[in-house]
Amino acid sequence: MNYWLDLFTGTTWDEFKKNGAKTSGFSSRMRKQVAAIQKGDILMCYMTGVMRWVGALEVLGTSSDNSAIWSLREFPERLSVKPVVMLSPETGVPMSELEGHVAFYEGPTDRGGFKGFLRGSPKLFKSPADGEYIMRLMREAERTPVVRPVDPAKLARKPLFKVSAKKGKRLVETLVSVPDSEEKNGQVSEPEITESSATPTEHTRIEHLLLTLGKEMGFDIWVAKNDRSKAYNGTLLGSLPGMVDDLPTQFNEATNRTIELIDVLWLKGNSIVAAFEVEWTTAIYSGLLRMSDLLALQPNLNIKLYIVAPDDRASKVQQEILRPTFTLRERPLAEMCGFLSSSVLTEKIEGVRRLGLAASLKSDFLEQLAEYFAADE
Secondary structure, rough: EEEEEEEEEEHHHHHHHOOOOOEEOOOOHHHHHHOHHHHHHHHEEEEOOOEEEEEEEEEEEEOOOOOOOOOOOOOOOOEEEEEEEOOOOOOOOEEHOOOOOOOOOOOOHOOOHHHOOOOOOEOOOOOOOHHHHHHHHHHHHHOOOOOOOHHHHHHHHHOOOOEEEEEOOOOEEEEEEEOOOOOOOOOOOOOOOOOOOOOHHHHHHHHHHHHHHHHOOOOOOOEEEHHHOEEOOOOEEEHHHOOOOOOOOOOOOOHHHHHOOOEEEEEEOOOOEEEEEOOOOOOOOHHHHHHHHHHHHOOOOOOOEEEEEOOOHHHHHHHHHHOOOHHHOOOOHHHHHEEEEEHHHHHHHHHHOOOOOOHOOOOHHHHHEEOOOOOOO
């Protein structure tokens, strides 16, 4: 008997159970790996996002079930299975309990990547002892469940979204991913830039500056969901006056997911007036990628886009925004997304407030402050 990894999201696990928990499926590119799975092998079910082990399934053989079990993808390589252990996300075994006990998580340095073991499924456990150890933990969790709350956003997270894209004269459906922000995942790509943990970060200060200015100018405001619990001057960003809880609904799911991760938005009714990515500790390209993704998903969208960063990162912004992936497109990103120096922005806003002019400003005043790095023709 072998143990195999079987990956689920909160959504696909729920769909699997609603279909009777009798068929597990994998993508067509995993045909050879699925063919290697034998009757009696055990699929160990890991839920991504919430990072919990939630079940073990005994393989009964190949499946002829071709029903629409999963809403997003077909997963045509299918196996008939019988549940051995089934846990809820809240009572599942946290990945943290495996540290030091399995080959793919020997210590702190394996956190996050887990030696690449979780990159796809099915994947054979190299050591049967690892599968046996996780099985023991899950059986114990089944006998004496411990409820550990999970983040609803992580539970509902989808790694892929279905969108329509124009190819020639036809609209075809395709799948795209919308990664979480690097800062949210704790993956700081440029660690040489540090901030004091004893005070609000400059990232938070700039977000607060943009949010309060937007409100003073008469706009509704939005801050990225992962930043709503951050505080500046004793006030949570998510509780500022004018903060909206929901974004305009005219876009598809992938677009909405991309928009909600943007640091700051100024809104007027159902329209997005301006979007800001504040890049302090994360790599500059993370914000640019999000802006580029938004324009790729909604090519006719006409909003003001800005990257806000320290003065000494201007050359880095220029270097990144002129990459071929941003430049060799019908509408080069450098023509649409401006760089705002944090010091210039701060000085300008403070001056506007001293003169009491914020309410009379229009959003395009920032275009005069921004620097655009479009390549010379």
